[in-house]
Amino acid sequence: MRVEFFLLIGALLFTIGCAGVLIRRNAIVILMCIELMLNAVNLTFVAFALENQSMTGHIFVFFVMTVAAAEAAIGLAIVIALFRRRRTTDVEDASLMRW
Amino acid sequence: MTIHLLLGLVLILFVFAAVRALAPSRALLAGTVLGIGALALLAVNYQALLSPEFWAGLIGFVAILSALMVVIHPNPMVSILFLIVNLFCIALFYLILRAEFLAVLQIIIYAGAIMVLFVFVVMLLNLKAEEGLRLGGGPQRWGALLLAVVFVLLMFHALHDRSDQPYVEPGAFESGFGSARALGGLLFSRYLVAFEAASLLLIAGMVGAVVVAKRKVG
Numbered sequence: 001m002r003v004e005f006f007l008l009i010g011a012l013l014f015t016i017g018c019a020g021v022l023i024r025r026n027a028i029v030i031l032m033c034i035e036l037m038l039n040a041v042n043l044t045f046v047a048f049a050l051e052n053q054s055m056t057g058h059i060f061v062f063f064v065m066t067v068a069a070a071e072a073a074i075g076l077a078i079v080i081a082l083f084r085r086r087r088t089t090d091v092e093d094a095s096l097m098r099w
Numbered sequence: 100m101t102i103h104l105l106l107g108l109v110l111i112l113f114v115f116a117a118v119r120a121l122a123p124s125r126a127l128l129a130g131t132v133l134g135i136g137a138l139a140l141l142a143v144n145y146q147a148l149l150s151p152e153f154w155a156g157l158i159g160f161v162a163i164l165s166a167l168m169v170v171i172h173p174n175p176m177v178s179i180l181f182l183i184v185n186l187f188c189i190a191l192f193y194l195i196l197r198a199e200f201l202a203v204l205q206i207i208i209y210a211g212a213i214m215v216l217f218v219f220v221v222m223l224l225n226l227k228a229e230e231g232l233r234l235g236g237g238p239q240r241w242g243a244l245l246l247a248v249v250f251v252l253l254m255f256h257a258l259h260d261r262s263d264q265p266y267v268e269p270g271a272f273e274s275g276f277g278s279a280r281a282l283g284g285l286l287f288s289r290y291l292v293a294f295e296a297a298s299l300l301l302i303a304g305m306v307g308a309v310v311v312a313k314r315k316v317g
Contacts, residue, residue: 004258006192009159011254013166013185020170022243026229028175028221032182035213036166039189042201050196058282059290061201065208066297070304072213076220077312083224084314090229 006047013040027082027089031075038068104144105156111137155195162188173228175221179214186210200279 020033049057118129168181193202
C-alpha cells in the first residue's frame with residue numbers, strides 16, 4: 001500500500017470539510033467541518049511520518065489535537081453565548097461586523 | 100482484483116440508494132437481493148479479504164462517505180454521529196500507518212471528549228434541522244469553480260509527481276516507532292517548551308470557555 005493513498009484521502013477529506021465550512025449556516029456544523037479539516041491534515045502528517053521514518057509528524061498531530069480541543073471548547077462557548085443573545089446558531093444572523 | 104471488488108461493493112451500495120430514493124416500497128426486496136449479491140461477490144474474491152489494500156480502500160470509502168454526510172445532512176445531531184464514524188475511520192488509518200498511540204489518542208480525545216462536548220451543546224440548545232444550504236449565487240460561484248479546478252489540478256500534479264517515491268516496508272522500522280514511549284520521550288526532551296506551552300493553551304481555553312459561556316450576573 002502506498003503513502004499516496006493516504007495523501008489522497010487526506011486531500012479529499014480536507015476539501016469536503018472546506019466545502020462544509022463554506023456552505024453550511026449552522027455554527028456548530030461549521031465547527032465540526034473545521035474538525036474534519038484538522039483531521040485530514042493530521043492524517044497527512046502521520047502518512048509523511050511513516051514515509052520519512054521520523055516521529056516529528058506524530059508530535060505535530062499531538063499538538064494539533066490539543067489546539068483542536070481548546071478550539072472546540074471556545075467555539076462552542078461562543079455558540080452558546082450567541083444562542084443566549086439571538087436565539088439562533090445561524091451565522092447569517094450574527095452579521096454585526098459585516099460590511 | 101481488489102479495486103474491482105471495492106468498486107463492485109460501491110456500485111451495489113449506490114444501486115440500493117437509488118432504489119430507496121426512487122421506489123421506497125421495493126427497498127426491502129432490493130436490499131435483500133443486493134446483499135446476497137455482495138456476499139456472492141465477496142465469496143468469489145475471498146483472497147482479497149486478506150489483503151490490506153481492500154480494507155484500507157473500504158475504510159477510505161466509509162471515511163469519505165461519512166464526511167460527505169456530515170456536510171450534507173440537515174440535522175446537526177446526525178452530522179455529529181457521522182463525524183464520530185469518520186474519526187474512527189481515521190483512527191484505523193493511524194493504526195495502518197503504525198501510529199498506534201495516536202490512534203488511541205484519537206479515539207479518547209476526539210471521539211471521547213470533543214464529540215461528547217458537541218453532543219451536549221446540540222442537545223442543550225435543542226437544535227432543529229436547518230432549512231437549506233448556503234449555495235450562494237452571483238459571480239462568486241464562477242471564481243469558486245475556477246479555484247476548485249486549479250486546486251484539483253494542483254493536487255493531481257503533486258500526487259502524480261511523487262509517485263516514484265519508494266514505499267517503506269513496515270518491517271523496516273525500529274520496534275518503538277509510534278509507541279507511547281517514543282512519543283513521550285520526544286515530548287519531554289526535544290519539544291518540552293512546546294509541551295508546556297500547550298498546557299498553558301489548555302488552561303487559557305478552559306478559563307475562556309467558562310467566561311464566554313457563563314450567564315451574566317447582575
